[in-house]
Amino acid sequence: MTVLKTEMRLCPCCMEKHDVQTVTVPESNTFKGIVIEYTAEYSFCDKADELYADEEQISSNDISMKNAYREKAGLLTTDQISAIRSRYGISQSDLCLLLGWGGKTITRYESHQVQDIAHDTILRKLDADPEWFLELLKSAQSSIAPASYAKYLETGTALFEQDHDLYLKSAIMAKYARFLHNPEATGGRELSLDHVEEMIRYYANSDQVTKLFLVKLLKMLWYGDALSYKRYGHSISGLVYRALPMGAVPIAYESIIDLSTVHYEEIEMGDGTGYRFLPSEKKEYPHLTSEDTEILNAVIQRFGKAPKNEIVEAMHHEDAYTETAPHDIIQFKYAKTLSLL
Ligand SMILES: [Zn+2]
Structure with missing residues (x-):
């Protein structure tokens, strides 16, 4: 028996006014065929040497007993x-x-x-x-x-x-696991989705970037990472890119653009649906350094207002593209001859 508190009040047991203790007592009970141990609360009258439970205590003791049962039976409390x-x-x-x-x-x-x-x-x-x-x-x-x-x-x-973001992020990280020790593929950076999200947001929020559709965005991400590698020997995001007919495309890009911080609208085009990336209300980029944003600004200056075909054409002239077999991973070493300075 543990004493929780003692107070002078009318004792419900002997009907006199005296110091009454509120106590807890370990109890054991059988419920639905299972023996259960739990803690019950009572008032204790030391004059009558008796435990007494009022309505409220009877009710909460019953819940304690049933919660103990729920736990033992593997049910939610x-x-x-x-x-x-x-x-x-x-x-x-x-x-x-x-x-x-x-x-x-x-x-x-x-x-x-x-x-x-x-x-x-x-x-x-x-x-x-x-x-x-x-x-x-x-x-x-x-x-x-x-x-x-x-x-x-x-x-x-x-x-x-x-939930969806957590699911997407772990799916993306799983696809990148095999590149963990492959700096030629990652540009010497472990994939950081925070950086990826901020790069996308930075481009989409710039008023110097027009018609930011999917192909253009993916190319601008690669140019950002490649220019960073050229200047500083490491990429910004750690994304790994494949050489596809339209140029560099990061692995798991379908999941990346589905992250909740990336906003786009779907636009019906002649030959399917286009994804147009939209500005966001968030204008802070806590993960990007000033070197990073300088790089992104250089990419924006070169390609921000360029139509998709121009950036695809530029990419087709990069060593990264001409030296990489179709669908292969683009090695960052080719960034050394990148057309951007
Ligand atoms: Zn009493």
Whole structure:
């Protein structure tokens, strides 16, 4: 028995006023066939030498017992369930709506009723999968108040982007793992997606860069890295480029342009969809050094207003392109003869 506090009050046990202790006691109980140990809270009357639990304590002891059971049975505890719900900022009743459960189900799970395994699995999936939350939300839209819907949509989307970014980043890093000890491919830099994101943002935010479509952006990234290598013996980003018919293209570029900090619009062109990269509200570049931005400015000065064909044509004249077999990795050593100074 551990004493939490002692206070002078009416003792519920002997009905006299005296110093009453609030205590915790280790208890053991069998619930759903499992023996459970947990800590219960009581008032202790030293005159009657008796433990006494008021309504509130009976209730919280019951939750403690059931949480101990949940832990032992591998189920989410009440705190974990409400944490999942608060992550999405959604009310108990709206979450029930989304999941097609009775209106009080979550309220009960966050207190005395132990959830079954099927519902437990659904709550865990919800926690791990913001995309699924968004799907459920959209199909329940007509049943949810518009202001709440907008709020849930915003929170869910932010979580989805965060998750999606983590997923994309680890997929990109996995594709770069085999170049870790290949400075000729990386330009002597380990891939830094922070640098990549800032380079893209720097180009897209410049008012000296027009019509920044995909081919032009990828070429400008290569020119930035190659010029850095020429000047300082290392690239800026650590991207690894392949020689494709239109020039240098970084490995995993499809995932890179999908990162949440990279903004583009899709434009219907004659022969498919074009990706046009857009300025961002973020104008800070904490990872780029002043040498880096000088390099990017030189690339912008040369190619910022050039049409795509001009930059592709320039690339086709670089040793990096003529000396590299189609689809091979472009070696940074060729940057030494780069046309930019
Ligand atoms: Zn008493």
